[in-house]
Amino acid sequence: MANHIGRSWGGPGDCEALCPCPKAPCGLVDVDNVSEACTQHPPLRCKSIRTSHRPEDCPGTGRDVVVAMKRTAEARQAVIDAAADGERGFISPDLLDALDEYRAAVEHEAAEHIREDSWGRRDRWGRYENESRERGMEDAADLIDPEVEETP
Incomplete structure (x- = not known):
């Protein structure tokens, strides 16, 4: 190979x-x-x-x-x-800008769904069930939408 x-x-x-x-x-x-x-x-x-x-x-x-x-x-x-x-x-250049803005919005929404899902994976004391998996999910969301700060 x-x-x-x-x-x-x-x-x-x-x-x-x-x-x-x-x-x-x-x-x-x-x-x-x-x-x-x-x-x-x-x-x-x-x-x-x-x-x-x-x-x-x-x-x-x-x-x-x-x-x-x-x-x-x-x-x-x-x-x-x-x-x-x-x-x-x-x-129209406005069409190209609108398409790029739409793509950014979809990427942001996907990242927010990933971040939201990570909160659902906490136990009743607020700890992550699987710390490395959660960190991976947060990293993935940051790769998709790096401009968004994590919310506590």
Whole structure:
């Protein structure tokens, strides 16, 4: 097996989400399975690879995030295509801002659901049932929506 590679910094990102290459469990692309239709990962494209790891070091999680990112990007593009003004394709910048604001609101709502669920996992004395799991849930919510401060 060859290395898992990605063009985004720090792990899989938009480049991996939108390319046709099959994804490894971590969401990156296995060098041996690069699609020739891909504009990002084939070595002959001469693009920089910004993140990689060996298969034995693969964290094994992240593919679902990449699939969700692809779905979000495709849905956003479908709205833009539907709103395009005739054959010339003019789009109001306000539409793009509204789409980005909507996505931020959905991400914030998802993070708040995760945070709310973590409070429901306390015992009758207010302690977490599983401290490491709760910390993981809070960290996940912070990754989704980092601008929100935790509420006590």
